[in-house]
Amino acid sequence: MKEDFIHYVWNYKKFDFSNLKTTQGENLVIVNSGQYLQKAGPDFFNAQIILENQKWAGNVEIHLKSSDWYLHHHEKDDNYNNVILHVVWDHDTPIFRKDNSEIPVLEIKNYVSKEELNNYLSLTTQKSWIFCENQVANIDEFVFSNWQERLFYERLERKIQPVNQLLEESENDWESLLFCMLAKNFGLNTNGESFLKMAKSITFSLIRKEALEVMYLEALFFGQADMIPIDVEDNYPKELKSWYDYIALKYKLSKPAIEPIQFFKHRPDNFPTIRLSQLAMLYHLHRNLFSKIIEANSIEEIYKIFNLSVSDYWKTHYNFDKASSKKEKSLSKSFIDLVIINTIIPVRFAYARAQGKEISETLTDLLSNIPSEKNSIIEKFTTFGIKSKNAFQSQSLLELKNEYCNHKKCLQCAVGLELLKNK
Incomplete structure (x- = not known):
């Protein structure tokens, strides 16, 4: 009980x-x-x-x-x-x-009544995955749709908490905030925190000054992440080292204390070297990135902003000093979708709230045009008759499982309440 x-x-x-x-x-x-x-x-x-x-x-x-x-x-x-x-x-x-x-x-x-108590006990008796797995597909579509919308915004409210914290740390510099969020996203789960610390160690005014050449930004990013090797034969890493030493001395930079950058278990296109080069190219090509992202009215506009590759050196390398066959290494659509879900949507939501604007419909439309995420939770819901058609729905289902089902909050969940009422 x-x-x-x-x-x-x-x-x-x-x-x-x-x-x-x-x-x-x-x-x-x-x-x-x-x-x-x-x-x-x-x-x-x-x-x-x-x-x-x-x-x-x-x-x-x-x-x-x-x-x-x-x-x-x-x-x-x-x-x-x-x-x-x-x-x-x-x-x-x-x-x-x-x-x-x-x-x-x-x-x-x-x-x-005993019937009411038994209904409750039946609902909250452990099944193989979630309590209502045998009944959830029978919930009224209108009820479930409304519940998904609420779940999505509950998830978004939690996602903007680190956004607001970073905004405070950056003294309300939205460009700096976006850079930090993007860096964390580009680092993926393995290197996200290290990339974030790297980004926080760089004032955004420095990025503006050094964005004229992509090599300058690569030197800055790789140097602050302590990824530039010393004993190499290729000229490019030697140039990066030389330029980073100059920038560090000029701007009195100190390297942040971060965990060693990990390559293990990553596909080559997700190597941190490739992601940092892509991040540098993004800020080299788009000097007013924050305003472009805020003003983008369609998913196609956002895809266009992130339609970029790596610098020439990284087209033939995945690691320093180890040549590979030439490949453009553009940002994949699936990776851009993750950036939109985990960075752009929360940042736009937080910015609109700070401006006193309502953009819920815009954000919902953006996510409705992104394919559903593919992971074990979404796949499991599918086996119980709950199909996710787009990222808006998959984000809602992730919130449902992680914040309600996992914590047995059946009586705070619209699904659980509806099942009890129907009985």
Whole structure:
């Protein structure tokens, strides 16, 4: 039994509320169960009850056991002085307000039907992957579609938290913020944090100054990431080393403390050398990258911005001093899609909010034109009849699995609530 079941029962009045009595034997009538705000303080606000013909208005607190009141130290919290009813599953001790007046208690398990309890237990019994795996495909399409939209924006709200943190660190420099986010994205999961530290060690004004030649940016990026080898035969890395030493001395740069850059388990096109060269080319070609990305009205415009390759040296190399057959090594469409999902969408959302603008429809349209992500979670949903047609839907499903299913939040999920209501 979890406390959220009692919240559900109380909020949706899934109990027999005729002839209610408190544990003290007083007659109880529920006039208004209150507002379920899910904020700090009591669980339900502005409730109204009639207790022995006396009407009371105030708040309702819910717990599994009465003694949880003391476990959570509510007796010391002024926010709970206005609680008029304590709703519990098991009543194990009297409870008192801060002024020592006893709070009426409703032991609700006496009024919940066995059928309602069994439905809950059936829903929350572990299956092979998620609790509702045998029923989720039967949820009304309108309900599920609305829930997906809410899930997407919940996920986006979490994604902009690091955006806002980086913005604060950069003193509200949006160009610098975008550079840091892109660097992390270009580093993928393996080198993302190292690339981010590299990016944060460079003031964006320096990138503006050195963007005239792609080699200057490569020297800056590779140097700050401590990736330029010393004992080499090729002229290009020697030139990078020489130019980096000059830039570092001129601008008094210090290398950040980062983990060694990893090549292991990466396909050659994802090697950090290739990704840094592509990042350097991006900022060499687009001097006003932030404004271009913010103003892009279609997915095609964004694809055009990221239609780029590597510098000449990296067309014939994956590693320093090791030649390979010539290849353009352009950014793939699938990689650009990841950049859009993980960087461009959160940055645009955060920027619009800072400007007081509403762009939800624009962001939804952008993601609806990107193919669905392919991973084990999306594939598993497919086996249960939930197909993802685009990135908007796949992002929603990832949020559903990671933030609700994994944490057994069935009664905070529209799917779980709909299943219980239908039963």
